[in-house]
Amino acid sequence: xxxxxxxxxxxxxxxxxxxxxxxxxxxxxxxxxxxxxxxxxxxxxxxxxxxxxxxxxxxxxxxxxxxxxxxxxxxxxxxxxxxxxxxxxxxxxxxxxxxxxxxxxxxxxxxxxxxxxxxxxxxxxxxxxxxxxxxxxxxxxxxxxxxxxxxxxxxxxxxxxxxxxxxxxxxxxxxxxxxxxxxxxxxxxxxxxxxxxxxxxxxxxxxxxxxxxxxxxxxxxxxxxxxxxxxxxxxxxxxxxxxxxxxxxxxxxxxxxxxxxxxxxxxxxxxxxxxxxxxxxxxxxxxxxxxxxxxxxxxxxxxxxxxxxxxxxxxxxxxxxxxxxxxxxxxxxxxxxxxxxxxxxxxxxxxxxxxxxxxxxxxxxxxxxxxxxxxxxxxxxxxxxxxxxxxxxxxxxxxxxxxxxxxxxxxxxxxxxxxxxxxxxxxxxxxxxxxxxxxxxxxxx
Numbered sequence: 001x002x003x004x005x006x007x008x009x010x011x012x013x014x015x016x017x018x019x020x021x022x023x024x025x026x027x028x029x030x031x032x033x034x035x036x037x038x039x040x041x042x043x044x045x046x047x048x049x050x051x052x053x054x055x056x057x058x059x060x061x062x063x064x065x066x067x068x069x070x071x072x073x074x075x076x077x078x079x080x081x082x083x084x085x086x087x088x089x090x091x092x093x094x095x096x097x098x099x100x101x102x103x104x105x106x107x108x109x110x111x112x113x114x115x116x117x118x119x120x121x122x123x124x125x126x127x128x129x130x131x132x133x134x135x136x137x138x139x140x141x142x143x144x145x146x147x148x149x150x151x152x153x154x155x156x157x158x159x160x161x162x163x164x165x166x167x168x169x170x171x172x173x174x175x176x177x178x179x180x181x182x183x184x185x186x187x188x189x190x191x192x193x194x195x196x197x198x199x200x201x202x203x204x205x206x207x208x209x210x211x212x213x214x215x216x217x218x219x220x221x222x223x224x225x226x227x228x229x230x231x232x233x234x235x236x237x238x239x240x241x242x243x244x245x246x247x248x249x250x251x252x253x254x255x256x257x258x259x260x261x262x263x264x265x266x267x268x269x270x271x272x273x274x275x276x277x278x279x280x281x282x283x284x285x286x287x288x289x290x291x292x293x294x295x296x297x298x299x300x301x302x303x304x305x306x307x308x309x310x311x312x313x314x315x316x317x318x319x320x321x322x323x324x325x326x327x328x329x330x331x332x333x334x335x336x337x338x339x340x341x342x343x344x345x346x347x348x349x350x351x352x353x354x355x356x357x358x359x360x361x362x363x364x365x366x367x368x369x370x371x372x373x374x375x376x377x378x379x380x381x382x383x384x385x386x387x388x389x390x391x392x393x394x395x396x397x398x399x400x401x402x403x404x405x406x407x408x409x410x411x412x413x414x415x416x417x418x419x420x421x422x423x424x425x426x427x428x429x430x431x432x433x434x435x436x437x438x439x440x441x442x443x444x445x
Contacts, residue, residue: 006034034328037321058091077294095279102301126196129158132233200236208236208237258399364379372396389412404423408436
């Protein structure tokens with residue numbers, strides 16, 4: 001956003017905000033928040049140009065034709081479109097090979113499939129970035145015999161330690177939390193077959209990991225345990241930086257196609273990318289030996305998969321701009337946010353520490369009203385498979401579960417952090433955040 005455009009944008013924002021009846025106090029705060037994000041929005045627009053060029057060049061190399069947009073049924077044999085999509089995806093992700101299927105129903109599914117394939121019957125796993133998120137703990141860690149917060153002969157996890165003495169992790173901002181190097185060394189002493197790195201923070205009070213941080217961590221892992229395979233959960237991080245964890249030395253990266261790379265268009269699926277032999281072995285584990293890379297129908301989804309990937313750089317950029325505005329607005333309203341405006345971002349998640357259940361509920365209700373689908377629904381905390389605490393979610397997307405379109409969720413437990421995700425249309429992201437703020441202000445009045 002060029003500086004001389006700011007007054008025009010602010011004036012348009014005020015007219016839009018008045019249309020929805022926001023208070024003048026909140027409109028004034030929103031107007032100031034737009035000023036706060038002026039420089040960082042320009043930075044993200046510049047990043048979007050470079051990320052777009054990277055993806056568009058990959059499309060040039062792919063040489064798609066109309067025939068590639070047709071899908072297959074049944075077994076999915078000889079699916080030229082699927083094969084072209086996987087080559088394109090591997091190019092974008094800086095990987096030797098990629099395995100992307102609608103039959104991989106989520107990022108968690110793809111992670112569990114990858115790690116179990118690489119572990120074999122008796123392999124050991126180390127989660128080097130601390131406890132994995134709740135769903136993965138239920139699906140992967142507990143079957144290895146590990147209780148919550150503990151280890152087993154087949155599983156260990158490193159600790160994240162508060163940098164300030166005597167401060168609990170839940171009282172810390174993510175920037176005040178660091179990886180415990182002694183814990184890392186202890187985890188790797190047994191030379192685990194697989195080392196797991198979670199790029200995004202999930203619900204934990206630690207920073208999401210930049211690609212350069214992942215590179216440094218992988219270098220340490222390779223030095224201490226050179227035979228270990230590195231698997232990175234890349235969900236929410238694709239295209240936020242110009243490099244992906246594969247360029248940082250990861251053997252395998254995994255993510256969802258209804259997050260960043262789906263561009264808000266892909267109807268489902270997940271991907272696994274990395275070293276060719278490993279990707280092929282995982283694919284065989286998912287389907288059957290010798291069949292993995294050769295089967296998996298795309299039905300009528302190929303066109304949407306390609307279109308979503310083509311749209312992805314812009315969708316990610318819009319999401320990042322939406323989140324910067326949310327950070328600016330809620331910081332002005334007196335709430336701790338992470339990242340702060342202009343801070344380091346490596347995923348499309350914004351944390352806002354709301355402090356109590358009432359404010360969390362108000363935020364979700366306000367956001368829900370501005371979502372495209374189910375805008376009149378009222379979010380209620382409830383059980384979610386894989387989570388120990390009730391989770392409150394606001395969501396209403398054209399693709400079920402596509403949180404990147406715009407959503408928020410929060411585990412109903414202290415310190416009552418709300419996690420805002422996505423926002424593929426920045427205007428919707430701004431207005432929805434304003435309404436969330438309006439509801440929070442009323443709740444605390």
